[in-house]
Amino acid sequence: MRRTFKKTASSLTSSLTGESLADFRVGVDNAIFSVDTAQNRLLVLLVMRHEEPFLGQWSLPGTLVRQGESLEDAAYRILSEKIRVRNLYLEQLYTFGGPDRDPREAEDSYGVRYLSVSYFALVRFAEAELIADGVSGIAWYPLDQLPQLAFDHNKILEYGHGRLKNKLEYSPVAFDVLPEVFTLSDLYQLYATVLGEHFSDYSNFRSRLLKLGFLADTKVKVSRGAGRPASLYRFDAEAFAPFQDKPLVFI
Amino acid sequence: MRRTFKKTASSLTSSLTGESLADFRVGVDNAIFSVDTAQNRLLVLLVMRHEEPFLGQWSLPGTLVRQGESLEDAAYRILSEKIRVRNLYLEQLYTFGGPDRDPREAEDSYGVRYLSVSYFALVRFAEAELIADGVSGIAWYPLDQLPQLAFDHNKILEYGHGRLKNKLEYSPVAFDVLPEVFTLSDLYQLYATVLGEHFSDYSNFRSRLLKLGFLADTKVKVSRGAGRPASLYRFDAEAFAPFQDKPLVFI
DNA sequence: ACAAAAGTGTTTTTTATACACCCATGC
């Protein structure tokens, strides 16, 4: 345990309270996931840093929190600066706050600490439009082909991936990220891509979900190349209500 | 959404970067749970505030993070200032960080924000020894008889209670908080107290757990008043290993 | 005609749930 209680003269806090409290700058970093069902790939949004530290390395889109701005507001702000998207799910992930996680802490003499509150987001791939502002790189990366990221961002993504799998198994996030109407194999592809191929047989997955009764068959058929046309379904939020807290088992 | 970007002259950050970033003081608040199996009560540790704001109100034990101290270190520090305990489980809960959650934000002219990273702890009740420092009140409160707490601490506890139930159902935390050897009804009591009486039949709970094979019968019997003496069991961490990530269903 | 994708049904195995009953002790 590191417990060095040096009093820095310039520490705003110490002069006020007599204790060597840390001064913090709080950042929000987003782990933004998306599923490309067409190519069966689980993607993550990365941006190229064009500032020190870690200049020229890929990182999660992040920002420092502004005055009067809530953490969640900040998370939505970075998100909307990087992609245009109407349908998404967002929730807080974890707070990484150890000393020495940010090299800027060493550089500046003020003893300021950098803390990162990470948020987890899942967005609809088809409609997500990346905002390229000319200079900065921004790209979807397959989760299994990640480069070395800035800060502890690889760790954050690892944590986020775990959360994504859980969310999918125990909550209806999938429907936040699917179009209004979708086929049952769209849904199955989504699950299979995130959870891995071995999670369930298509036909069992199918009958389990239909039995739950919150997927309404629109009777509209859609044909995609060869094969029998599929029925389009709609997620019925009302019919889902009774399942709210109970763990939904999709696996 | 509150987005007032007034630049405060004394804001350390704004003078450095030209942006109106918020300056943060980061606190750690602990939701410390314990189960009194003798009386079938789920308890939570509260301390009486003897400072403004919220002077004279009960609150979660908390502290501001010091220089060079990690968030988790800070969490352990408050914990050890309040109770002496050898066996415990601790993990990060959630970060509450909206503006205006702390009245001190309004008072001081520096525009400093107070952010709370909450931690969740579960401690062994029998061995937990409260540290009363004379003046400050400190007490176990039954979760269902909470007073009005300072800040947003009631909300934090609500969130923590949810986490506790999850942890119990899906992880072996119970064994961090039970003595080295315990009877199966000790274990059952613990679960019943936290999860409510309706979670499972004792005999079914029993056979399910024994079938999993990570509870070793020491063959030592213990008699507690009337009734047949019970066998003492030990949690076998090695035998548990294969179950690590898989969701354990105790419910 | 036949491959491809959608959709239905059946069988087997496993797990959950309810509950009846025997066992060993204190009083």
Place this chain on the structure above:
DNA sequence: GCATGGGTGTATAAAAAACACTTTTGT
């Protein structure tokens, strides 16, 4: 002996898992 808590077993229902088969399209 009987109340009390510990422990075992059984019968039924429900869910998970595996897989065979039918239907409807494009080519």
